[in-house]
Amino acid sequence: MAERDNKDTSRRAMLAGAGMATAIGMAAAARAQVPADPRTAGPIVAGRDTQLGGKVAFVTGAARGIGRAIAVEIAANGADVAIFDIAGYVSPASNAKPATPEELAETARQIKALGRRCIAIKGDIRRIGELRAAHDRVVGEFGRIDIVVANAAIQRWRDLAEMQDSDWNDVIDNNVNGTANTVRAFCGSMLAQGSGRFILVSSMQGKHGTAGASSYSASKHAIIGLMKSAAEEFGKKGVTVNCILPGLVDTALTRYPARWSHVIGETQDDPPKNPTEAETWNNRTPRVPLRVAWLRAEDISPMAVFLASDASAMCSGANFEVTGGDSAQDV
Numbered sequence: 001m002a003e004r005d006n007k008d009t010s011r012r013a014m015l016a017g018a019g020m021a022t023a024i025g026m027a028a029a030a031r032a033q034v035p036a037d038p039r040t041a042g043p044i045v046a047g048r049d050t051q052l053g054g055k056v057a058f059v060t061g062a063a064r065g066i067g068r069a070i071a072v073e074i075a076a077n078g079a080d081v082a083i084f085d086i087a088g089y090v091s092p093a094s095n096a097k098p099a100t101p102e103e104l105a106e107t108a109r110q111i112k113a114l115g116r117r118c119i120a121i122k123g124d125i126r127r128i129g130e131l132r133a134a135h136d137r138v139v140g141e142f143g144r145i146d147i148v149v150a151n152a153a154i155q156r157w158r159d160l161a162e163m164q165d166s167d168w169n170d171v172i173d174n175n176v177n178g179t180a181n182t183v184r185a186f187c188g189s190m191l192a193q194g195s196g197r198f199i200l201v202s203s204m205q206g207k208h209g210t211a212g213a214s215s216y217s218a219s220k221h222a223i224i225g226l227m228k229s230a231a232e233e234f235g236k237k238g239v240t241v242n243c244i245l246p247g248l249v250d251t252a253l254t255r256y257p258a259r260w261s262h263v264i265g266e267t268q269d270d271p272p273k274n275p276t277e278a279e280t281w282n283n284r285t286p287r288v289p290l291r292v293a294w295l296r297a298e299d300i301s302p303m304a305v306f307l308a309s310d311a312s313a314m315c316s317g318a319n320f321e322v323t324g325g326d327s328a329q330d331v
C-alpha cells in the first residue's frame with residue numbers, strides 16, 4: 001500500500017513536471033513566433049531620446065516662435081532640416097503681425113550654424129501643391145524624409161456674435177486644412193519607407209473652449225482628431241502621429257497688449273484694454289503651478305525632439321502637453 005502511494009506521488013510529480021515542461025516549451029515557441037520588430041524603442045542607450053543624426057525633418061511655420069525653436073533644436077540634435085513658412089501676410093483673421101522673409105532666413109542661418117543642411121522654402125500650407133513641391137524638393141536634395149512637424153497656424157480673437165465670415169473660415173482653412181495638407185503631402189514617402197514621425201502642434205485650447213477665440217479652439221480640437229485618425233491609419237506602417245499641446249508661450253502670436261488683456265480677462269470681467277507685460281505676468285503667474293505666466297518657445301522644442309527620436313517608437317495617437325503646470329487643471 002505504502003509502495004503504491006509512493007508510486008502514485010512520483011507519477012503525479014512526473015506528469016506535473018511534464019505538463020510544466022510542455023507549457024514552458026509552448027510559451028517559448030509562441031515567443032519565437034513574435035518577429036523581432038525594428039519599430040520598438042530598442043534597448044536602453046544614453047541619449048536615445050535626442051539622437052537624430054542621419055534623419056531629415058520638415059517644419060512648417062518655422063520663420064519664428066515655436067516652429068523656429070523646434071527646427072533649430074532638431075538640427076542641434078543632428079538632423080538636416082527643411083523649413084517652410086509663408087513669411088508674410090496670411091489673412092485678415094490673424095491677430096499676429098506677419099512673419100518676414102528675414103525671419104525665415106534667420107532660422108536657416110541658425111540651423112546652418114549648427115553644421116546641418118537647411119532648405120528654406122517660402123510657401124503657404126493652404127496650397128497643397130506648394131507642400132507637394134516642397135516634399136519633392138526635400139526628398140530630391142536630402143534623399144529622404146523622417147520627421148514632419150505641422151506647426152504653422154493663425155489665431156483670431158473675436159466673439160462669435162461679432163464674427164465676420166473670414167474670422168471663422170480663414171482660421172479653420174489655415175489651421176485645419178493646412179495641417180491636413182501637410183500630412184497628406186508627406187505621408188506617402190514615410191509610409192513607403194515604413195518609418196516616420198508626424199508631430200502636429202495643437203494647443204491646450206484644443207482640449208477646452210476659449211471665450212473670444214472659438215475658431216482657433218475649434219481648429220485645435222480638429223487637429224487632435226486628425227492626429228488620432230492618422231495614427232490609426234499609419235501605425236501598421238511604422239509611422240507615428242502625435243500632438244504637442246503647448247500652454248501659453250511668449251511668441252508673436254501672443255505678445256501684444258490686446259492678447260494680454262484676454263489673459264487678465266480669464267479672471268476678471270472688465271480687464272484693462274492695454275495692460276503692460278509686467279501687469280499681465282503678475283496677474284497670471286500665481287495661477288500657474290510652475291509660477292510662470294508664459295513659457296518660452298525653447299521650453300516646447302525638447303518635446304518635439306523626443307517625439308522625433310527612436311525612443312518614442314511606441315508613442316502614437318497621443319497628446320503631449322508642455323504647459324508650465326496648467327495641465328494640472330485639465331483632465
Ligand SMILES: NC(=O)c1ccc[n+]([C@@H]2O[C@H](COP(=O)([O-])OP(=O)(O)OC[C@H]3O[C@@H](n4cnc5c(N)ncnc54)[C@H](O)[C@@H]3O)[C@@H](O)[C@H]2O)c1
Pocket residue numbers: 060061062063064065066067084085086087088090096098099123124125126151152153154174178201202203204245246247248249250251252253254
Ligand atoms: N504661442 C502660444 O501661446 C501657443 C500656444 C499653444 C499652441 N500654439 C501653437 O504653436 C504653433 C506656433 O505658434 P507660435 O506661437 O510660434 O506663432 P507665430 O505666429 O510666432 O508662428 C507661426 C508661424 O506660422 C506661419 N504661418 C501661419 N500660417 C501659415 C501658412 N498658411 N503657411 C505657411 N506658414 C504659415 C507664420 O508665418 C509664422 O511664422 C501654432 O500652431 C500655434 O497655434 C501656440
